[in-house]
Amino acid sequence: MLNHYPDVTSSVLTGLGWYYLILLFMNLLWTVRSYKVDGEFSNGVPKATVWAVASSIFMMMSAAHFSSARSAETFLIRMPVFFKDLVDANFANPVIYFVLSIALLWGMIRLREWWTKPTVAWSLLNISLVFMGLSLTDYDFRQIVGKPDNVPIVGMLFIVAFFTWIYFRRAVDNDNRVAEGRPLFEQENNEKVLVWPDLVYTELICMVVLTAFLIFWGIALKAPLEEPASSVKTPNPSKAPWYFLGLQEMLVYFDPWLAGVVLPSIILGGLMAVPYIDFNKKGNGYYTFKERSFAVSTFLFGFLPLWVALIVLGTFLRGPNWNFFGIYELWDVHKVEAANNVNLSEIFWSLPGLPGLPRGSSIGAILLRESPGIVLTLAYFAVLPPILGLTVLRKYFVRMGVLRFLVFSNLLLWMAILPVKMLLRWAFSLKYIVGIPEYFFNI
Amino acid sequence: MSVGDYIRNSQIWRSVFRHPAPTDRRNRVVVMLTNFFLHLHPVSVKQQGIALSYTWCMGGITFFLFLVETITGVLLMFYYRPTLEWAFYDIQALRDVQTLGIMREIHRWGAHAMVITVWLHMYRVFLTGSYKPPREFNWVIGVLLLVLTLLLSFTGYLLPWDQLAIWAITVGSNMARATPFLGMEGPGFQLLNTSGYELITNASDAKFLLLGGRFVGEATLNRFYILHCVAIPVVVSGLIAIHFWRVRKDGGISQPL
Numbered sequence: 001m002l003n004h005y006p007d008v009t010s011s012v013l014t015g016l017g018w019y020y021l022i023l024l025f026m027n028l029l030w031t032v033r034s035y036k037v038d039g040e041f042s043n044g045v046p047k048a049t050v051w052a053v054a055s056s057i058f059m060m061m062s063a064a065h066f067s068s069a070r071s072a073e074t075f076l077i078r079m080p081v082f083f084k085d086l087v088d089a090n091f092a093n094p095v096i097y098f099v100l101s102i103a104l105l106w107g108m109i110r111l112r113e114w115w116t117k118p119t120v121a122w123s124l125l126n127i128s129l130v131f132m133g134l135s136l137t138d139y140d141f142r143q144i145v146g147k148p149d150n151v152p153i154v155g156m157l158f159i160v161a162f163f164t165w166i167y168f169r170r171a172v173d174n175d176n177r178v179a180e181g182r183p184l185f186e187q188e189n190n191e192k193v194l195v196w197p198d199l200v201y202t203e204l205i206c207m208v209v210l211t212a213f214l215i216f217w218g219i220a221l222k223a224p225l226e227e228p229a230s231s232v233k234t235p236n237p238s239k240a241p242w243y244f245l246g247l248q249e250m251l252v253y254f255d256p257w258l259a260g261v262v263l264p265s266i267i268l269g270g271l272m273a274v275p276y277i278d279f280n281k282k283g284n285g286y287y288t289f290k291e292r293s294f295a296v297s298t299f300l301f302g303f304l305p306l307w308v309a310l311i312v313l314g315t316f317l318r319g320p321n322w323n324f325f326g327i328y329e330l331w332d333v334h335k336v337e338a339a340n341n342v343n344l345s346e347i348f349w350s351l352p353g354l355p356g357l358p359r360g361s362s363i364g365a366i367l368l369r370e371s372p373g374i375v376l377t378l379a380y381f382a383v384l385p386p387i388l389g390l391t392v393l394r395k396y397f398v399r400m401g402v403l404r405f406l407v408f409s410n411l412l413l414w415m416a417i418l419p420v421k422m423l424l425r426w427a428f429s430l431k432y433i434v435g436i437p438e439y440f441f442n443i
Numbered sequence: 444m445s446v447g448d449y450i451r452n453s454q455i456w457r458s459v460f461r462h463p464a465p466t467d468r469r470n471r472v473v474v475m476l477t478n479f480f481l482h483l484h485p486v487s488v489k490q491q492g493i494a495l496s497y498t499w500c501m502g503g504i505t506f507f508l509f510l511v512e513t514i515t516g517v518l519l520m521f522y523y524r525p526t527l528e529w530a531f532y533d534i535q536a537l538r539d540v541q542t543l544g545i546m547r548e549i550h551r552w553g554a555h556a557m558v559i560t561v562w563l564h565m566y567r568v569f570l571t572g573s574y575k576p577p578r579e580f581n582w583v584i585g586v587l588l589l590v591l592t593l594l595l596s597f598t599g600y601l602l603p604w605d606q607l608a609i610w611a612i613t614v615g616s617n618m619a620r621a622t623p624f625l626g627m628e629g630p631g632f633q634l635l636n637t638s639g640y641e642l643i644t645n646a647s648d649a650k651f652l653l654l655g656g657r658f659v660g661e662a663t664l665n666r667f668y669i670l671h672c673v674a675i676p677v678v679v680s681g682l683i684a685i686h687f688w689r690v691r692k693d694g695g696i697s698q699p700l
């Protein structure tokens with residue numbers, strides 16, 4: 001019988017053969033490096049042996065894939081079904097996904113001394129590449145990851161991880177230097193050099209490499225062109241361009257006026273305000289974490305879980321009807337997700353002892369109905385900042401002055417509203433905190 | 444005299460390049476001062492300021508990608524007519540008929556790459572604290588460049604006029620309808636519609652302004668085409684010039700004090 005959704009085909013196997021071949025060469029280079037710098041285990045065996053073994057495993061993987069390309073159906077090296085089911089059953093949920101991404105960031109900050117070590121980082125890279133390679137033996141995974149417009153996003157993930165690694169490595173190094181009273185990395189070997197040749201040649205080489213890279217990419221991957229535009233055939237799911245998918249994801253929790261207009265404006269306004277809010281004079285012109293841990297953590301939180309991770313979520317994990325799909329799950333148009341979300345007003349007015357939801361469409365009745373949410377929202381944005389300023393953020397309040405502190409604390413609170421709303425949705429199936437659909441005013 | 448020396452000593456060569464070959468220290472200084480393209484740079488810089496591991500070269504790469512997009516974009520304009528009748532088929536022909544036609548690929552992948560590199564550039568500038576005084580305002584200009592880069596990409600997304608294009612733009616521009624006060628489905632628009640005079644209707648709200656119509660159609664295509672090929676690139680070029688000028692005036696690439 002012909003399988004319309006084959007997990008493994010001969011072209012997939014050939015592709016993966018090349019994939020593991022590249023892994024082999026990467027690890028061979030690493031073996032050489034390790035041989036030069038890593039030294040030996042206590043019994044005299046060079047540590048590079050581990051990498052030599054890893055390389056030979058990749059070599060066998062590569063050979064196995066190439067040589068089995070003709071008998072794809074019976075090929076054994078694939079992502080185990082139980083693992084796929086496990087992932088789809090336990091992680092196919094936006095809240096868990098989001099919490100995990102925050103946990104990852106937290107771990108990254110706490111364990112920065114550990115994971116920035118080259119050997120650890122290289123092992124992590126290998127693990128994620130093997131995970132990726134095994135996942136590619138899944139039909140549904142390939143469908144999403146292999147869409148031409150999605151390929152750059154996979155690349156972006158690795159690039160962002162790489163540069164985050166560079167940052168933490170340099171920051172840890174500098175923080176240790178400061179602790180030991182040595183000069184910063186950036187202050188060593190910092191002679192003046194002539195721009196010609198030192199910079200001009202770097203730029204030239206960069207341009208040549210990039211041009212070659214773009215040409216290669218252009219030949220290897222065709223730009224997508226779907227059917228001619230038709231205003232009657234709505235695709236399901238309809239997605240915005242990929243860089244806006246984090247914003248589109250917010251539509252799950254907020255109405256368009258917030259997710260699509262107000263929040264983006266606040267993100268941009270907040271970014272522009274950064275240099276005028278951050279009064280810390282340290283950490284200007286060099287990498288450091290300790291000297292500006294709060295600023296950096298906040299920015300990392302905004303960039304990694306709230307921006308990059310949400311884009312990945314919107315691109316790879318949101319399928320038809322904007323339902324959440326596991327990475328190995330078929331995008332089934334008929335998947336139903338129960339959505340029995342209720343408004344805060346409905347919860348509040350049905351508390352024991354209260355008269356039930358006030359009816360009526362006059363402004364007064366509406367305001368009365370929504371008063372719990374309105375009070376909460378006002379408290380969040382107006383009462384919380386002074387309280388924060390007098391307690392946990394006192395240090396900042398004292399140094400910033402009133403106006404600056406109000407802007408700063410409000411920006412922080414705006415940044416927190418997505419996690420807050422997610423939590424409320426998760427805990428109470430909350431739909432709107434303030435729900436005034438009569439005037440399109442829902443929060 | 445070698446051929447190279449003969450050429451470099453000819454009147455033509457010397458009329459084009461205002462300086463001798465930069466082989467010794469003096470001429471390496473002179474070349475930076477007298478060449479139009481090179482004079483964007485200072486003559487000498489601190490070694491760590493130009494280290495790849497410090498700047499990641501991301502600003503430079505973003506600029507390079509902008510140039511690539513300009514060049515491939517002009518080439519694409521030769522083949523593309525922004526009308527409902529032709530837009531899709533011109534792109535299709537570009538794929539099916541042109542020999543060695545990878546300009547569209549380079550343009551599209553270059554655009555994706557530019558969005559990513561502009562983020563990474565911002566990431567690096569933040570992580571090195573380079574927005575701190577005296578560079579605050581250059582950061583603000585940077586944020587404007589970031590928005591414009593996204594808008595460039597967004598307006599370009601519509602031009603192939605396929606299903607991917609119009610529905611992505613439809614989803615994106617539906618947001619405009621919800622603009623507070625100015626959108627037909629935004630909170631508070633009724634306030635502008637009082638006393639019988641309808642200021643905000645579906646033929647006059649923010650979405651209509653963006654699309655040039657009530658839905659994504661020919662007027663939208665024209666509007667986005669002009670924004671994409673003329674208006675936004677001109678503004679971006681201007682801002683990039685100011686951005687670079689400020690990098691120099693603010694004391695070059697940031698350094699520990």
Ligand code: HEM
Pocket residue numbers: 498500501502503505506509561564565568573574578581582583584585586588589592683686690695696697
């Ligand atoms: C089209 C977009 C942009 C281009 C072409 C561009 C280009 C550049 C270049 C070539 C540099 C020199 C240093 C380097 O390469 O890192 C630079 C520096 C700088 N950029 Fe950008 N940039 C862009 C967007 C941004 C954005 C989005 C931001 C921040 C929000 C930003 C903020 C800065 C700042 C503050 C500096 C000075 C950094 C320092 O002195 O270390 N730029 N830019």
